[in-house]
Amino acid sequence: MISLPDYNAMNDADFRHTVRSFVEENYPDIPRHALSRLHWEEVKPWYLILSKHGWICPTWPREHGGMGLTAGKHLILIEEFERYGCARVNDIGPVMLGPLFLKYGTGAQKAFFLPKILSGEHIWAQGYSEPGAGSDLAAVRCEAVLDGGEWVINGQKTWTTLGMDANWIFILVRTDKTVRKQAGISFLLVPMDAPGVTIRNIENLELEAEFCEVFFDDVRVPADHILGEINQGWTAAKALLGHERVFIGAPRLSASAMSRLKRIALRAGVWDDPVFRDRYVALHCDVLDLTDLFEIYVDKLRGGEDIGADVAMLKIFQSELYQRISELMMEVAEEDSGLRHPPEGDRQLHAAATYLSARPTTIFGGSTEIMRNVLAKAVLNLPS
């Protein structure tokens, strides 16, 4: 195992500097500041470099091969990666599944699966959603029954991000139809090359195959390919949302969109136009205020406090702000708003790309409407 310095002992400024130099020295010759996800073949060099240096799983404890970063330090790392425009790796294993293994996995599972996430041998996809189970995730119908020491799985998952790049998928399946919806769900681990697994790519609005459908037709996996107890999958599935939502609420996306908006406005000759300025300043204040709100949550993370349902406010405001910025971009781009490719070959000037990339942010990870329902009930205590 690689021996890493104790990053948590560093002060924030030193750690930031360390991350910055790391990225500058190690980032491979692959795209930066990409608005859409890169596929495994393209992003693999970066994954492997991070892996080699022991940096691929920043939040995992050091004894399991992670960096053991506190939430506060992790945030700095994310900020620096984003500042440089590092491509997002296939991070479902490091970000989502790893922590779940640590919390619910058996000793054997940890020993088998964690090293393979660290090395990049296993690339995971998240199989929660189904055609009939989106916002209402507990409605999953894909089912699994035990038969001779094996799970037999039948059904379908969909919207699986980068599922075509993955060699493993974790899925929520129905294992008991006789109980309350949430109480009959289990969390299974399935190799994508198991007989009976097929995928169909789905082209998104950007005309890229970034997600896919995954079909399970009498797929058999050993009985121990389950995370946690039978029928306890719902608890595991919901376990890590709070922490994640702080990061989704980070003002970075909006802040960098503002700098693109400025460039588009300069090109269109409206940067000095008072009408434009009025709107720009309003958005600018939104970004600054969001940043302050965000800092409150970051402080909570730093102090090891639990994150409550109120963090939904961050996610809602950030994703809608990002969309509002992208909509102003479209107006400012005037007749060029309809171009499929970046004007002058400069992606920063491409309003439509930001507009499209901003669309899913209010849908995945809990749609804005669902987040607002949560806020209304859990935070405002309004009646049902």
Added chain:
Amino acid sequence: MSEPDTEDWQENARMIVDSARAVVPADGTLSRVRKARFHGSGFDREVMRQAADLGWILMRVEEDAGGLGLGMRETCALMEVLGGGLVPGPILSSLMAAALLQDALPEAALTGVAVIVTAWQDRIGAQDWCGGASGGRLQGRKYNVPGAADADFFAVVTGDGVAVVPRGAEGLTVTSEETLDGGRTGLLTFDGVEAELLPCERVEQVLQDARLAHSAYLLGLSERALTITLDYLRVRKQFDKPIGSFQSLQHRATEMKIRLELARAAISATARRFDTGADERTRSRDAARCKLRAGKLAMLVAREAVQMHGAMGITDEADIGLFVRKAMSEANLFGGPRQQRASLAALLDQEDAA
């Protein structure tokens, strides 16, 4: 243009809308639209031939010049249907060319053998059209020419008159770029192109008409996108209920409906005023506000339609995406909101001065 009485225009509009069914399938399939995307010229020549056959190109050509002499009410009725069907062809641009040229429209364009489109815009982000000629020759650039990738003729609008220029004219360079909807937008560069510049008094008027007609197109597009979305709200179930039963979505759907009806009211009242004679100030004001309203509407409906479709709205295979991409491609044509507001603001001052 003569003043047609109410029954006349309604009957004409009905016939035109019926004829549009030949091109816009009544069952609403968009397979033709999908087929024409992202290859070749990005439009379907067969559509343009049909448009000529059905007389659409000649709608705004006066009867004594061999046209149909129809009004803006009929034109808007047609454009609305075309918007709802996302018909892949530069029909409005051809119709403009004919309206500008009147009896000077090339024979081949009249019969639909050849496609003619209008090149008028001097630059992105402004409605200027007076450039493009110098010393009796064509010189300079024209932006945003729809269908340029395959059109046979261009009606080139300049301050010194309108010229018909064949695609192969010496000194003319045509380049084009892909648009989000799968079509292409052209840039014409003239380097001393020889052409006969026909005097034309009606350029500004034709542009106002086009701004209004394009608003009607966006209205049709928005209405169909809203219909598709409402249908989805009725059939898509989550939490054992149609998602359309959730009040937060209901309220936003009603907001779209209100915006849509405002656009429809503004467009039909404007078309009536255009047909029955409106002064110059009213014409430019109303064309601008219709365009402002319709462009905003299309982008509102696009945004909400995607959101209300959930992940389905992020796919290319769902038809709603075709409307979203079309709205993104066309909402700013004939000027985005900033341009319309600026010209409306300028008119405000005129009113104060008067």
